[in-house]
Amino acid sequence: MKTSIIFNLPADVINELHKRLRESNYSGFIELENWLKNLGFNVSKSGIHRYAQKLKSLDGFIGRSGSFDLAVQLNNSIDDNTPLNLLYQELGKLEYQKQQILQKISAMEAENQI
Numbered sequence: 001m002k003t004s005i006i007f008n009l010p011a012d013v014i015n016e017l018h019k020r021l022r023e024s025n026y027s028g029f030i031e032l033e034n035w036l037k038n039l040g041f042n043v044s045k046s047g048i049h050r051y052a053q054k055l056k057s058l059d060g061f062i063g064r065s066g067s068f069d070l071a072v073q074l075n076n077s078i079d080d081n082t083p084l085n086l087l088y089q090e091l092g093k094l095e096y097q098k099q100q101i102l103q104k105i106s107a108m109e110a111e112n113q114i
Contacts, residue, residue, distance in 0.1 A: 005043050006051045007099050013039065014096060018055060018089075026056040058092045
């Protein structure tokens with residue numbers, strides 16, 4: 001199973017990536033790819049796109065990136081500091097931590113099979 005390099009990024013980079021993805025309405029993958037490469041991380045545009053789709057889903061948005069539906073959803077969402085949005089952000093962080101733990105378990109199981 002192929003795992004995303006994004007899951008191995010430092011927490012501060014992940015948090016900034018989440019911020020940038022949300023600010024760009026879950027788009028702008030070329031700019032994000034260049035930003036990550038400038039930081040020394042070789043993450044592909046398609047990898048960022050797949051990650052953005054998962055983040056967008058975790059954030060509760062169903063419209064396609066750049067679509068009118070997503071723009072309406074984002075424009076109608078309440079300020080970032082509302083309890084609901086804070087819970088969605090916390091849920092995204094927990095999902096990220098879950099993926100990290102699952103990767104560690106998988107790696108440990110692979111080591112024991114050798």
